[in-house]
Amino acid sequence: MAAFPWWAVPSHLNPCSYRMGPKTNRPFSGQRKEQNQSLEKYFDNFFIFKRVSENKETFQSVSPFLVKKAVVGTLGEVTSVRKLCSGDLLIEVKSRKQAQQIIKLEPLATIPVTVSAHTSLNSSKGVITCGELFNVSIEEITDEFKGEGVTHVRRIFIRRAGQLLLTKHLILTFQTPTLPDSVKAGYIKLAVRPFIPNPLRCFKCQRFGHSQTNCRGNCARCAEQGHISQQCTEQEKCVNCSGDHTSFSRFCPRWKQEKEIKAVKTKEQISYPEAKRKLLVQTPKSGFSP
Secondary structure (H helix, E strand, C coil), X not given: CCCCCHXXXXXXXXXXXXXXXXXXXXXXXXXHHHHHHHHHCCCCCEEEEEECCCCCCXXXXXXXXXXXXXXXHHHCCCCEEXXXXXXXXXXXXXXXXXXXXXXXXXXXXXXXXXXXXXXXXXXXXXXXXXXHHCCCCHHHHHHHCHHHCEEEEEEEEEEECCEEEEEEEEEEEECCCCCCCEEEECCEEEECEECCCCCCECCCCCCECCCCCCCCCCCCCCCXXXXXXXXXXXXXXXXXXXXXXXXXXXXXXXXXXXXXXXXXXXXHCCCHHHHHXXXXXXXXXXXXXX
């Protein structure tokens, strides 16, 4: 047999590949430790404190000095404490230890409370583009990205000629409030872009900013009430801008404005009303009300 380097010899002829006992696929202990350590750095940062009161009392009537002393006395210094419009408290913790402590709290000082992780602030969504992952299953991608703090993966589809087609773009949900700059898909480094959701449009009245629950209906084609768009043959009219297009057209200037608001909200991590006001100040002639 010709001389080959050991790494080029077939495994059944390579003496370096022989081993005693059955073959196992267990990872090296160092690999297991590294993966566990990477997962341990992720924890919820934001928590909601709600008062338990028969009279529906909130923290609106509680001294801010008392709240501050109670939080510091129980958890130590935290990143921030804010009172929401609802009267509940939004607390941002600094460490995993504080996150583990805060979720177990029942009274804050002498005030009965319930504590829960915030439903949206503890996660973020980003988009990656990778042709090499086109034929890889979502399950495998999700599993491989766990060490990057990814909890959910969804592939973006596009509609062409009435058919849904796969794309090479993936939406990743991270268990962190802020997005990483990049992730590693094996040997490939992929840039992470903020995911900007499309504006929420009611399918009954066709207006932006709310869903169809408890809403009167408007035709998506002509903006009139009393029928659905699939049966409509009237001239196109948008209910949002009165333009000569359907209410679901992405050429609608109101749709574009709503998309810009979503972009500001996502990138600057502020509320929808704050993003809308900020965009209105920047573009006062945009034509939408604050």
